[in-house]
Amino acid sequence: MNSKMAKWFMLVMLVFVLALVGCSSETNNDTTDDATEEAPSNDGEATGNDGDVTIRVAWWGGQERHDMTLEAIELFEAEYPHITVEPEYTGWDGYWERLNTQAAGNNLPDVINMDNSKLNEYNSRDLLVDLTPFIEAGTIDLSDVDDVYQEINQDGDRTLAVALGANALSVVFNKDILSENGIELEPGYTYEDLREAMLTIGGATDGDFFGFDFANAEYELFFSYARQNGQSVFNPDGTGLGFEEEILVDFFAMVQEMVKEGSGPSHDITMSYIDGGNAMIGDGTAAVQMAASNQIIGLSQSTDYELGLGLLPSLEGGQHGNWIRPSMSFSISTHSQQQEAAALFIDFFTNNLEAHEVLKADRGVPISSAVREHLAPMVDGAIKETFDFLELVADYTSPADPLSPPGESEVRGSFLRLVETIKYDRISPEDAAAQFMQEAEAVLN
Structure with a gap:
């Protein structure tokens, strides 16, 4: 190899070696950065150079x-x-x-x-x-x-x-409508008192009036109803239901009868209001609505009527069914x-x-x-x-049930599907209760 060729060869080799060194250095730097980069921290301190x-x-x-x-x-x-x-x-x-x-x-x-x-x-x-x-x-x-x-x-x-x-289950009532009809739902009023009051107002109203708006919250109301009967929706360890079937039959029968007699709205009317983002209590087509107590804030903003909060209806001789909850x-x-x-x-x-x-x-x-x-x-x-309501309801509560078990969403879905069928009078309260018990136990067991 002549001297020119040798110099050319050495130059090429030098470039090649430098290129290898550069690649190796870049790769090593990446590895070093990954290894030394601070792992995400749970202590709220720096996760980057500036501590943000x-x-x-x-x-x-x-x-x-x-x-x-x-x-x-x-x-x-x-x-x-x-x-x-x-x-x-x-x-x-x-x-x-x-x-x-x-x-x-x-x-x-x-x-x-x-x-x-x-x-x-x-x-x-x-x-x-x-x-x-x-x-x-x-x-x-x-x-x-x-x-x-x-x-x-x-x-x-x-x-x-x-x-x-904190809130509690409650009823929101239209103070103006109740006052106009001389009705007061004082603590201790019963489900029967509520039904009679709604029928009285309906009989004195010319336009549409649907009474007590369940607001698609029959499942929540049944929690209180079961507790008023000294029972609970779920057993303490969440592996099954915690009430006798007859309790649910009575509740389903009450809901069905309220729709039939006009003291409560049909399912399609309830859902038309919910889907439209409206409330019967706000436009005067209901006098009382099932609600969580803090819902009165939003409901009051959408109506000129004066609204108030009241206790849930009670059972004659029954226990306190409500509880203070998050x-x-x-x-x-x-x-x-x-x-x-x-x-x-x-x-x-x-x-x-x-x-x-x-x-x-x-x-x-x-x-x-x-x-x-x-x-x-x-x-x-x-x-x-x-x-004010949280202070009032504290005297009408009992300790909360344990947390609802996994599968509660499916249980609730089954309950509301059967409530819809009951309201359309397509199933008897007895058959609906038996079907729910079977479906719920299958989910929980």
């Missing part, structure tokens, strides 16, 4: 709730500038389907708006973080929260959620990589006074006594009704 973290928060509701919650989130981010909140909100319809899709993809939000009927189901799927360590450490401060507001969110020693507010709660998902930041968010929504001035008890009466005392002089109208 982001949490996703999901909830359901209407536009007003969305607006209030977003405003409260701005206050939270101002107090914790290293935490950014990504909101994920929708209406009730589709909310759980969306969460189920996210759960299947191991991509649940950090903070989940939870309904107590779903709590055990999500817990059984290992999707919820135990909040007890955060509570014991004071990250979530429940020092001003009475146990009654949190008992239903417990699973043994585990805390599955923190209530966003209107809804916040849980932290096991998919969260920022559990400390998520806990701080829950604490803020529990205790921050300025945030509650914005939220206006939309999610129920605040569980913190300090917050309630702060808000009490500021609230009026429908919001004050919810505060």
Whole structure:
């Protein structure tokens, strides 16, 4: 090989070696970065060079709730500038389907708006973080929260959620219509009293009047009815039903008779109002409606009638069927990589006074006594009704049943399908009760 060829060959080899070194160096740098990059932390501290973290928060509701919650989130981010909140909100319809899709993809939000009927189901799927360590450490401060507001969110020693507010099953009544007809539904009034009152008003009304609006909440009403009979919908360990079949026969018979006699609306009328986003109580075609107590806030905003809250009807000689419950709660998902930041968010929504001035008890009466005392002089109208009602209903309650078991959604679906069939008079109360018992036990066993 001559000298020119040798120099050319050496130059080519040098370029080739340098190229190999460059590639090797780039690959090694990638590997080194991956190995030394800080793993996602659960302590709310730095996940990047600047210490900033982001949490996703999901909830359901209407536009007003969305607006209030977003405003409260701005206050939270101002107090914790290293935490950014990504909101994920929708209406009730589709909310759980969306969460189920996210759960299947191991991509649940950090903070989940939870309904107590779903709590055990999500817990059984290992999707919820135990909040007890955060509570014991004071990250979530429940020092001003009475146990009654949190008992239903417990699973043994585990805390599955923190209530966003408290409510109870109630009736919303149209004060104007009842007053015009000289009717008062005082504590202790019975189901028969309610039926007679609705028929009296209907007989004196020229236009459409449908009496007591079940509001598609017959399932919730039956919870109270069973408890008034000294029983419960589910047995204590959630492996079956906890009531005698005759109790359900009586309840189904009452619902069917109310539709027949005109003291309650037919199924198609009920659903036409629900699908249209309207309420009979708001347009005067019903005088009383089944509801959770905090629903009066939204109902009052859509009508010129004056609305009030009352106790559920009672059974002659029956027990107290109602209980104070979380209107809804916040849980932290096991998919969260920022559990400390998520806990701080829950604490803020529990205790921050300025945030509650914005939220206006939309999610129920605040569980913190300090917050309630702060808000009490500021609230009026429908919001004050919810505060007053929680004080009233406390004298007409008994301890809550254990959390509903996994499969509760299927049980509820079966119940409401049979209620629809009953209202159309296509099945007897006896056959409907037998069919429900069979279907529900098949789900639970």
